[in-house]
Amino acid sequence: MPQRLQGKTAVITGAAGGIGSAMSRLFAQEGCAVALADINDEAGEKVAEEIRSAGGAALYRHADISRPAQVRDLFQETAGRFGGLDILVNNAIFSAGDGAIAEEDDEVFDRTIEVCLKGPYLCTKHALPLLKARGGGSIITLSSVNALFAFGETAYTAAKGGLISMMRLVAADYGEWNIRSNVICPGTIATKTCMDYWERFPAGFAKLLDMYPLKRIGKPMEVAQYALFLASDESSFVTGSVCVVDGGLLAGRKFEF
Numbered sequence: 001m002p003q004r005l006q007g008k009t010a011v012i013t014g015a016a017g018g019i020g021s022a023m024s025r026l027f028a029q030e031g032c033a034v035a036l037a038d039i040n041d042e043a044g045e046k047v048a049e050e051i052r053s054a055g056g057a058a059l060y061r062h063a064d065i066s067r068p069a070q071v072r073d074l075f076q077e078t079a080g081r082f083g084g085l086d087i088l089v090n091n092a093i094f095s096a097g098d099g100a101i102a103e104e105d106d107e108v109f110d111r112t113i114e115v116c117l118k119g120p121y122l123c124t125k126h127a128l129p130l131l132k133a134r135g136g137g138s139i140i141t142l143s144s145v146n147a148l149f150a151f152g153e154t155a156y157t158a159a160k161g162g163l164i165s166m167m168r169l170v171a172a173d174y175g176e177w178n179i180r181s182n183v184i185c186p187g188t189i190a191t192k193t194c195m196d197y198w199e200r201f202p203a204g205f206a207k208l209l210d211m212y213p214l215k216r217i218g219k220p221m222e223v224a225q226y227a228l229f230l231a232s233d234e235s236s237f238v239t240g241s242v243c244v245v246d247g248g249l250l251a252g253r254k255f256e257f
């Protein structure tokens, strides 16, 4: 069976994390050369090394996506090493917010917007000329169900909502370059960050599970599989879409009479 991303190159931000590392491994298994970007160098190098040991092509680069010079270097190095770029995955996040707006810390708010909204802006800006030079490409941006219903921390939720508007605009503005831009909104996914958070609120976690029609939360690979579809040519007519991968959370619960 042919590999679904054979001959393609991707930059994946936040690649040391739960969903980012799952996407990096899956894309590499499907023949994609992957440039992993993160600020957690030890974990990022480990994922890249694992991919290379399994016969894949991977490099790791330290890149704080809120810093323009580091983002520029990441894309230059990736194109230099792998000969171009076909796929960008905007996945990295910073999240330390406290919840409702009255309790939000101003510095945390600024840093969250810097990483979660300005970061994808910078990465997309640097990716576009490289994708154009290849005759097209796919940009996948991780938002959240938080952007679609009232739930979560103020700055994170605001950034995730902003991403939907920004990345739809990218679809409209750069479709004529054969560049597709799609957003994935995951529900709760069992990454370390997410589980560490919910461990503090066991009763809340039980209530959360009950809100899911499937009565469970998702796995990083279940998001990665959707991202693989959007990265591959199988989704060649899909752009500007907001794709929910949420175990039915937004569909709502069964009504009990």
Ligand SMILES: NC(=O)c1ccc[n+]([C@@H]2O[C@H](COP(=O)([O-])OP(=O)(O)OC[C@H]3O[C@@H](n4cnc5c(N)ncnc54)[C@H](O)[C@@H]3O)[C@@H](O)[C@H]2O)c1
Binding pocket: 013, 014, 015, 016, 017, 018, 019, 020, 037, 038, 039, 040, 063, 064, 065, 066, 090, 091, 092, 093, 094, 115, 142, 143, 144, 145, 185, 186, 187, 188, 189, 190, 191, 192, 193, 194
């Ligand atoms: N896990 C969930 O429940 C869930 C739900 C909805 C949406 N999402 C979205 O999925 C994506 C991945 O989430 P995750 O749970 O895998 O997160 P994670 O915390 O496991 O990974 C995030 C990664 O981003 C890196 N990072 C932090 N700041 C950075 C910066 N300035 N520059 C570069 N890298 C930086 C971290 O080091 C980490 O490796 C995020 O966009 C998140 O908002 C996750």
